[in-house]
Amino acid sequence: MIQDSSRRRLLFGGAMVGAGALLAACTSNEQGPSTAQTKGPEGDNANAAPGKAVTIGFSAPAADHGWMAAITNNAKAQAAAYSDVTFNSVEAGADAAAQRAALDTLISQKPDAIVMLPHDGKELTASGLKAMQAGIPVINLDRAFTQALAYRVMIKGDNYGMGVSAGNFVVAQMKAKGITNPVIGEIAGIDSLELTQQRSQGFKDALATAGFTVANRRAAEFTIDTGQREATNLLQALPKIDALWNHDDDQGVGVLAAVQQANRSEFIMVGGAGSKAAIEAIQADNSVLKATVTYSPSMASSAISLARLVAQGRGLADLVELSVPKDITLASETITKENAANYLQLGF
Amino acid sequence: MKATTADPGTRPAISKDGDGLRRWWSSEGNEFAGRNLALIGVLVVLVVLGVLTRPDLYSDPEWVRNNIFTILQQASAIGVVTVGMTFVIIGGGIDLSVGAIMALAGVWATTVATQSFGAGGMIFTAIAVGVGTGLVNGLLISYGRLVPFIATLAMMVAARGLAASISGKQTQISGDATINGIASTEILGVPLLVIILVLVVAAGWVLLNRTTFGRRTVAVGGNPEAARLAGINVKRHTLLLYALSGLCCGIGALMLTAQANSAQAAMANLYELDAIAAAIIGGTLLSGGRGTIVGALFGVLVFSTITNLFAINNLTTESQNMIKGGIIVAAVLIQQFRFGSLTKLFSRRP
Numbered sequence: 001m002i003q004d005s006s007r008r009r010l011l012f013g014g015a016m017v018g019a020g021a022l023l024a025a026c027t028s029n030e031q032g033p034s035t036a037q038t039k040g041p042e043g044d045n046a047n048a049a050p051g052k053a054v055t056i057g058f059s060a061p062a063a064d065h066g067w068m069a070a071i072t073n074n075a076k077a078q079a080a081a082y083s084d085v086t087f088n089s090v091e092a093g094a095d096a097a098a099q100r101a102a103l104d105t106l107i108s109q110k111p112d113a114i115v116m117l118p119h120d121g122k123e124l125t126a127s128g129l130k131a132m133q134a135g136i137p138v139i140n141l142d143r144a145f146t147q148a149l150a151y152r153v154m155i156k157g158d159n160y161g162m163g164v165s166a167g168n169f170v171v172a173q174m175k176a177k178g179i180t181n182p183v184i185g186e187i188a189g190i191d192s193l194e195l196t197q198q199r200s201q202g203f204k205d206a207l208a209t210a211g212f213t214v215a216n217r218r219a220a221e222f223t224i225d226t227g228q229r230e231a232t233n234l235l236q237a238l239p240k241i242d243a244l245w246n247h248d249d250d251q252g253v254g255v256l257a258a259v260q261q262a263n264r265s266e267f268i269m270v271g272g273a274g275s276k277a278a279i280e281a282i283q284a285d286n287s288v289l290k291a292t293v294t295y296s297p298s299m300a301s302s303a304i305s306l307a308r309l310v311a312q313g314r315g316l317a318d319l320v321e322l323s324v325p326k327d328i329t330l331a332s333e334t335i336t337k338e339n340a341a342n343y344l345q346l347g348f
Numbered sequence: 349m350k351a352t353t354a355d356p357g358t359r360p361a362i363s364k365d366g367d368g369l370r371r372w373w374s375s376e377g378n379e380f381a382g383r384n385l386a387l388i389g390v391l392v393v394l395v396v397l398g399v400l401t402r403p404d405l406y407s408d409p410e411w412v413r414n415n416i417f418t419i420l421q422q423a424s425a426i427g428v429v430t431v432g433m434t435f436v437i438i439g440g441g442i443d444l445s446v447g448a449i450m451a452l453a454g455v456w457a458t459t460v461a462t463q464s465f466g467a468g469g470m471i472f473t474a475i476a477v478g479v480g481t482g483l484v485n486g487l488l489i490s491y492g493r494l495v496p497f498i499a500t501l502a503m504m505v506a507a508r509g510l511a512a513s514i515s516g517k518q519t520q521i522s523g524d525a526t527i528n529g530i531a532s533t534e535i536l537g538v539p540l541l542v543i544i545l546v547l548v549v550a551a552g553w554v555l556l557n558r559t560t561f562g563r564r565t566v567a568v569g570g571n572p573e574a575a576r577l578a579g580i581n582v583k584r585h586t587l588l589l590y591a592l593s594g595l596c597c598g599i600g601a602l603m604l605t606a607q608a609n610s611a612q613a614a615m616a617n618l619y620e621l622d623a624i625a626a627a628i629i630g631g632t633l634l635s636g637g638r639g640t641i642v643g644a645l646f647g648v649l650v651f652s653t654i655t656n657l658f659a660i661n662n663l664t665t666e667s668q669n670m671i672k673g674g675i676i677v678a679a680v681l682i683q684q685f686r687f688g689s690l691t692k693l694f695s696r697r698p
Contacts, residue, residue, distance in 0.1 A: 223615050232422065254607075263532075
């Protein structure tokens with residue numbers, strides 16, 4: 001009986017593995033990093049000339065989100081573009097504790113600089129301090145540490161600015177259409193994250209300049225199915241809408257599906273982050289999506305470039321300063337049908 | 349609440365005399381009345397709250413019809429998965445991997461579709477991945493003798509990892525019009541997703557209450573040793589239960605993929621907890637041996653109705669989650685105490 005069942009198990013296991021391999025074989029899915037997200041050494045860039053050979057350590061959360069995947073891919077590709085950079089990436093694991101452990105390993109290897117996108121800036125500030133005290137300059141990517149001592153350079157996106165850009169676009173569109181009292185919806189990201197609160201605040205503030213308010217705000221979870229669910233409920237709550245802002249283009253795939261399923265087209269929608277699919281939809285101009293505000297993962301490539309310059313003791317070629325500035329905040333640009341072609345290459 | 353291995357298939361038929369009616373009301377005679385009345389009551393309260401807070405919306409019959417179907421559509425994918433989960437729990441197990449299996453099935457189906465295998469290829473892949481992973485769960489538990497909690501926890505982590513790897517951590521947009529169309533198709537005015545949900549629930553009810561498979565599930569969950577002595581192949585039956593749960597995940601994954609026009613490794617997050625909660629508040633005993641499919645459906649409907657109620661009143665997610673927790677506790681308490689005594693009241697002889 002036992003022999004029989006174990007033989008059966010073996011046969012069955014073999015069959016499962018075989019079936020899995022067969023399915024995998026027809027499922028190749030190469031996701032190469034977008035070349036336009038990185039900047040190769042070009043002739044007119046004084047900083048591009050090879051300098052001292054440096055090792056750059058890198059750590060970002062292993063999230064299954066398109067934006068985060070682009071962050072890691074971009075950093076890798078940017079490092080590969082320099083002949084004088086050795087790239088040493090450590091998996092950040094599932095939470096702050098795992099990332100802290102990975103960073104300890106990285107710090108003990110003494111790289112010339114570390115680029116770190118923390119799970120949460122507050123939780124990883126101690127790791128930044130530790131690296132800085134060990135003499136390794138830290139480039140804090142996107143999620144801010146709480147202490148200035150914990151990093152040499154901070155480069156981040158502008159979450160508040162995203163909200164402002166989205167709000168300004170909505171205000172301009174409503175004015176152009178002569179709508180004085182618009183019904184405005186908002187599909188936010190994960191509500192407990194500071195970045196979501198900043199985005200919503202920026203949106204609210206920009207709308208307030210025209211006396212507009214948000215009629216209904218649903219928080220999703222940055223995933224497609226939650227985007228679809230929350231958008232469906234929001235559309236149900238507001239039988240007529242004039243404008244809708246969705247914080248994240250990844251969950252926006254679900255939001256647009258919900259809009260289409262509800263047969264609604266009376267409003268304009270603004271996206272967030274600038275995914276390739278969203279930029280293409282704006283360019284095609286056949287859905288409610290009329291614009292998206294950028295929060296580009298190209299900042300990871302810039303972070304690698306900054307890390308290299310800091311490690312080599314160089315400054316930014318276009319600035320008068322001899323060394324790299326401490327804080328850099330990207331601007332959140334608005335992508336519309338008119339300028340979509342310029343941004344398509346930056347879509348992730 | 350006492351665990352019972354009573355065979356629902358051999359339950360005495362409702363007779364025409366008053367005794368039969370009383371049995372219908374009592375929890376032993378008919379699961380529907382006692383356990384589900386509480387949930388129907390909760391649903392009614394939620395709808396009344398909706399009407400009271402947004403009379404402007406509820407005064408439009410067209411909107412009301414849309415809203416009913418919205419709630420049902422939002423409940424459809426999780427409802428299908430909950431049917432599978434209910435079988436697993438009645439059979440004495442637990443399946444923590446349903447959300448991850450849905451993500452894996454959805455991602456695998458959409459990546460295959462991008463290579464133009466079409467709708468048929470997507471449906472086959474999603475079902476095959478669902479049943480396949482379910483069988484792996486079942487094999488680990490029944491023949492590998494792993495505790496269900498551990499085996500399905502391992503599958504939960506592994507399936508999400510595999511889904512992330514297959515999808516390249518990117519949202520996989522489904523370009524297949526047939527699959528995407530499932531979400532907007534209506535048959536005789538009823539959305540196809542709702543029809544699928546009703547069919548799965550009906551099939552689940554028949555399977556549990558009117559077949560040998562259902563009787564064996566109750567027996568295996570109630571007392572595996574007694575079931576084995578009674579000649580039931582407990583290991584094989586356990587294997588089939590997890591495969592059934594996997595099948596439901598495959599179907600659910602297709603429904604979710606159709607709704608979102610895409611799939612990604614992060615989708616169906618925490619569906620395992622929603623499905624378990626719905627099954628439990630629907631009257632399924634977590635220790636196995638007893639449960640109802642219709643109750644589980646009501647459990648799912650309560651959740652999607654709360655979400656809807658909060659959305660039409662523009663209330664935040666935090667308050668929604670707190671109230672959701674309260675409702676889980678309240679529904680179970682009401683079933684245990686109030687309706688326990690109420691059914692006694694109804695079944696008391698004059």
